[in-house]
Amino acid sequence: MFRSRRRSFVFFLLPALLLIIFIQFMPMGYNLVLSFLNIQLNKPNLPVKFVGLQNYFSILSDKGFWNSVVVTLIIGIASTVLELLFGLILALLLDMKGRFGKAPGGMGFFRGLLFIPYMIMPIMVGLTWFIFADSNYGMLNPILEMFGLPTRVWFSNEKTAIWAIVAMDTWQCTPMVMMIIASGLKTIDASLYEAAVVDGANSWQKFSSITMPMLKPVLKVAVSMRLMDVMRIYDTIIATTKGGPGNKTEAISVFTQKLGFEQFKTSQGGTAALLITILILVMSQIVVRVFSTKEST
Amino acid sequence: MEKTAKKIFYRVWPYFILIICLTVSFTPIVWVVCSSLKPAGDILTIPPFYFPKTITLQHYYDLFFKRDISPVFLNSLTIALASTAISIVFGTLAAYVFARSKSKLMDGLLSLILTGRMMPAVALVIPLYMVMRQLNLVNTKTSLIVAYTAMSLPFAIYMMMGFISQIPYEIEESGIIDGCSPFKVLTLLILPLIGAGLASTAIFNFLTAWNEYLFAVIFMIDERAKTIPVALMAFDTGRNTYWGPRFALMVISLVPATIFTLAAQKYLVSGVTLGAVKG
Incomplete structure (x- = not known):
């Protein structure tokens, strides 16, 4: 009986495993092969030859490459920090049942509506904000003026473009962080708060001594998840600045795609692809080690 | 009088913030929906306006x-x-x-x-x-x-x-x-x-x-x-x-x-x- 069970298990596992190997791991191997050759998609008659580490040298000495790394890190860290901040505030607001003695109504309604931006097509998020924040035709600047806030040419201004991208990602992904933290809040035992109140704790002490420590594992998961996801940002940038002005918002995904499909330097694109994958994997290991207290599986 | 005002504020302020967040979330989206219902000449105007003046399903x-x-x-x-x-x-x-x-x-x-x-x-x-x-x-x-x-x-x-x-x-x-x-x-x-x-x-x-x-x-x-x-x-x-x-x-x-x-x-x-x- 055991043997047939194990055989079934192998069959169960096989389709998923094969697909993942074929679509996710095999291409990485292909990238590795590409990185040692001199393939260019727009020059199909170029004789293929082994070029050693030449591609690696040219990418690693390319200022554009390092610029894209910096841009991606800025976007990644800023977005994650903001999303954590706003997500925490929103989750706390949605969870305020203990304070007034009973759960205020309508919280589920708010939570549902607030979550919608996360499910929207990133291309659409980009296009929406691109036209909404347009300095000629968009409603954003008139609305800001109504409140006496500064207006800019958000996506074309060298100084603000990258923060516009950060703002878009924050707008879209804060709800996700909010959901994760909100669920974490639910698991905190209410009796802990009751005991604290008996001991004379005020709201701030309840928050700092009970809520925050109990939320640490959840916050760590949220941080690592968001950081990893935002490093791969692409659609919102392409829909708005396309990496501009200049290369101020050219994240690593945009840089690699341009290299491979606009300049058609296929082998170099493959090299860059490999390098950024290694970068993301290294970052994820750092994040896991710095933030995690237990393994995730 | 002041005490009741304070009481209301204390009960209502979370909703207040949530509504602000909802507004920030939905203002651009609703504007896109409105714009899709505006006739072609009204879509990209200077200055822009929010709600459609006439509604059309032309697009x-x-x-x-x-x-x-x-x-x-x-x-x-x-x-x-x-x-x-x-x-x-x-x-x-x-x-x-x-x-x-x-x-x-x-x-x-x-x-x-x-x-x-x-x-x-x-x-x-x-x-x-x-x-x-x-x-x-x-x-x-x-x-x-x-x-x-x-x-x-x-x-x-x-x-x-x-x-x-x-x-x-x-x-x-x-x-x-x-x-x-x-x-x-x-x-x-x-x-x-x-x-x-x-x-x-x-x-x-x-x-x-x-x-x-x-x-x-x-x-x-x-x-x-x-x-x-x-x-x-x-x-x-x-x-x-x-x-x-x-x-x-x-x-x-x-x-x-x-x-x-x-x-x-x-x-x-x-x-x-x-x-x-x-x-």
Whole structure:
């Protein structure tokens, strides 16, 4: 009986495993092969030859490459920090049942509506904000003026473009962080708060001594998840600045795609692809080690 | 008098902040919806205005009858449904194995699969495009279905693992004692119990495929092979940008996101955060 069970298990596992190997791991191997050759998609008659580490040298000495790394890190860290901040505030607001003695109504309604931006097509998020924040035709600047806030040419201004991208990602992904933290809040035992109140704790002490420590594992998961996801940002940038002005918002995904499909330097694109994958994997290991207290599986 | 005002404030201020956040979230979206209903001359105006002065469905009509958006719509739908179905089936099968076997090999394999989730799409698209070209699969729905299924699998496996491990083993034991094959155990005993988990995983996988842009724009070059995100970007022809029909298409593409979120909100929360909260 055991043997047939194990055989079934192998069959169960096989389709998923094969697909993942074929679509996710095999291409990485292909990238590795590409990185040692001199393939260019727009020059199909170029004789293929082994070029050693030449591609690696040219990418690693390319200022554009390092610029894209910096841009991606800025976007990644800023977005994650903001999303954590706003997500925490929103989750706390949605969870305020203990304070007034009973759960205020309508919280589920708010939570549902607030979550919608996360499910929207990133291309659409980009296009929406691109036209909404347009300095000629968009409603954003008139609305800001109504409140006496500064207006800019958000996506074309060298100084603000990258923060516009950060703002878009924050707008879209804060709800996700909010959901994760909100669920974490639910698991905190209410009796802990009751005991604290008996001991004379005020709201701030309840928050700092009970809520925050109990939320640490959840916050760590949220941080690592968001950081990893935002490093791969692409659609919102392409829909708005396309990496501009200049290369101020050219994240690593945009840089690699341009290299491979606009300049058609296929082998170099493959090299860059490999390098950024290694970068993301290294970052994820750092994040896991710095933030995690237990393994995730 | 002051005391009652203070009392009201204390009860109401969370709603106040939530409403502000809701406004920030929805103002751009609602403006897009409004703009899609404005006649062409009213859309890009200086100065811009918010609510439509006259309402017209011209752009929606244009979209379906003049620009023939139906094939694009069908492409997106077919690809999303197919990749969701396949990834759920393969993913649940694999998740069952991972949930019910404990060995170093399995742990290693699982870590490998979950690492796959971190591969940036950009890194995969260059080699995959070369492969698809050699297999003559460029411009076919199959290429995207295969790609999206593989992209969704690590997530599907992770989610379904969480749900399956919540089912106590006793239920399976009774099935196995009665002589059920593992396949029967899975389909007859376990699946009915994790309906909510299946639903939320399916929704996320559907949206992953529906919303995806990079693979779609690289693999589908033909006009009639495009998916919705690609079509949205294609309204910018370099010489002209057709915002009217673009707004209409944006509104249409909002529909699945809104329906899924509102209808399945409870399941989504429990689904996504299951792994997160348990660590």
